[in-house]
Structure formats: C-alpha cells, structure tokens
Amino acid sequence: MQLNLSTPIGKGRHRQCYAHPANQNLCIKIVHSLAHGGDKELNRELKYYRHLQARTINWDILPRYHGQVATDQGTGYVYDLVRDYNGDVSRDLGFYLNLGQQENNFAWLTPLLAMLRLQLAQNRIVTMTLKPGNILVKRISQDQAILVIVDNIGEASLIPAASYIPYFYAKKMTRIWRRFMQLLEKYGYNAPLAITRADKKQLHSWPAQSTPALPAPAHR
Numbered sequence: 001m002q003l004n005l006s007t008p009i010g011k012g013r014h015r016q017c018y019a020h021p022a023n024q025n026l027c028i029k030i031v032h033s034l035a036h037g038g039d040k041e042l043n044r045e046l047k048y049y050r051h052l053q054a055r056t057i058n059w060d061i062l063p064r065y066h067g068q069v070a071t072d073q074g075t076g077y078v079y080d081l082v083r084d085y086n087g088d089v090s091r092d093l094g095f096y097l098n099l100g101q102q103e104n105n106f107a108w109l110t111p112l113l114a115m116l117r118l119q120l121a122q123n124r125i126v127t128m129t130l131k132p133g134n135i136l137v138k139r140i141s142q143d144q145a146i147l148v149i150v151d152n153i154g155e156a157s158l159i160p161a162a163s164y165i166p167y168f169y170a171k172k173m174t175r176i177w178r179r180f181m182q183l184l185e186k187y188g189y190n191a192p193l194a195i196t197r198a199d200k201k202q203l204h205s206w207p208a209q210s211t212p213a214l215p216a217p218a219h220r
C-alpha cells in the first residue's frame with residue numbers, strides 16, 4: 001500500500017497516522033521512531049486490544065483495531081479513523097482546550113469528561129497517562145460531541161490487576177484522572193471532576209444529550 005504521497009493526519013512521538021488510501025473510515029499507523037520504546041508501546045497496545053476484543057465492550061470511545069497491512073513505509077496498523085458528523089477528521093482535545101482557554105469557555109468540557117470517565121469505568125477500560133493529544137473530540141452532530149481515546153490504553157504492569165479487579169481498577173483510574181485534571185489546570189480549567197447522579201443517569205441514554213457549544217476557531 002502506497003502512503004508516501006499522502007500527508008499524515010497526525011504525528012506523535014513514535015507513530016504517524018495516515019488516512020487509508022482506499023477507505024475513508026480507516027487510518028493506518030506507522031511506527032516512525034523506536035525511541036521511547038515505540039515498538040514496545042505498540043505491542044503492549046495490540047495485546048490490550050486483543051484483550052478487549054475478547055470481551056464485549058462499547059467501542060464508541062475507542063477506535064477499533066483492524067490488523068496489519070504492508071505499506072511502503074513499513075508495517076501499517078489499521079484502526080478506525082475518527083471523524084466528525086460532517087466528515088472532518090476529529091480534532092484532538094488539545095486543540096479545543098487552546099480555544100477554550102482563549103475564549104475562557106469550558107462549559108462543554110465537564111460533561112464530556114464525566115461521560116468519558118463513566119464509559120471507561122463501565123467498560124472496564126484501563127489507560128496509561130491521559131493526555132489531550134491522545135483524546136479526540138468527535139462531534140457526532142451539530143450540537144453533540146463525545147471523547148474518543150486514540151492512544152495509551154492498557155496498562156504496563158506485568159500483572160494487569162486493574163483490568164481484572166474492580167478495587168485496583170478504581171484505584172488506578174482515580175490516580176490517572178487526578179493527574180489528568182492537574183494537567184488540564186494548565187489550560188485554565190479548574191472544575192473538579194465530580195461524577196454526579198445526573199451524569200450516571202445520562203450514561204443509560206448516552207450519547208443522547210447535547211453538549212454545550214464547543215469553542216470554535218475564528219475561521220474554518
């Protein structure tokens with residue numbers, strides 16, 4: 001498969017993400033750097049994907065993994081490409097956080113975070129460090145959005161206790177969310193992440209409710 005002429009959709013520390021040349025709903029990730037254990041990371045993620053595929057989870061908040069393909073850039077790993085309702089590739093949370101900071105508008109963020117946290121817990125999905133660049137804001141209609149995690153799922157420990165034991169799940173994810181909320185403070189977002197009864201109720205009809213207006217770039 002030829003990827004060398006297409007511009008990547010995104011680039012992280014060790015992977016490059018391209019649109020699939022033959023299917024607009026898929027993307028292909030290539031490991032471009034073995035620094036920071038790029039290949040190890042990938043193997044860990046694929047192992048975790050196998051674990052999730054063997055269970056029944058809600059795939060709304062994670063792109064599905066579709067296996068490997070050979071490309072001119074080396075082995076490619078195929079995932080769902082996250083797109084907004086209008087076909088645009090979804091922007092990452094960092095993009096909206098920067099705009100939110102400029103506009104001092106974070107009303108949209110709290111319900112999205114609450115739903116992500118509840119969805120992860122309900123599906124017993126573990127993550128490593130949560131970062132704005134690894135979370136996409138998927139606009140599912142003109143006034144609705146959900147968060148999708150595209151990177152850093154699973155756990156690094158030899159014995160993945162958090163994946164199997166509710167007590168360790170809660171302990172680990174409380175720590176991960178606390179750190180993530182501290183990171184968000186750097187953007188001027190200070191709401192504590194308290195899950196309300198109303199949030200829990202919304203989980204049943206999720207994602208039916210509308211999202212407070214997202215900050216919009218001046219021209220788009």
Ligand SMILES: Nc1ncnc2c1ncn2[C@@H]1O[C@H](COP(=O)(O)OP(=O)(O)OP(=O)(O)O)[C@@H](O)[C@H]1O
Binds near residue numbers: 009012029083151
């Ligand atoms: N499934 C996807 N749909 C749309 N865009 C994506 C998808 N996966 C990744 N991206 C984009 O590509 C970028 C790089 O992908 P990814 O985070 O997987 O790379 P990475 O090298 O593993 O990242 P990191 O530096 O966080 O380890 C993301 O920040 C995101 O903007």
Ligand SMILES: [Mg+2]
Binds near residue numbers: 012134
């Ligand atoms: Mg990343």
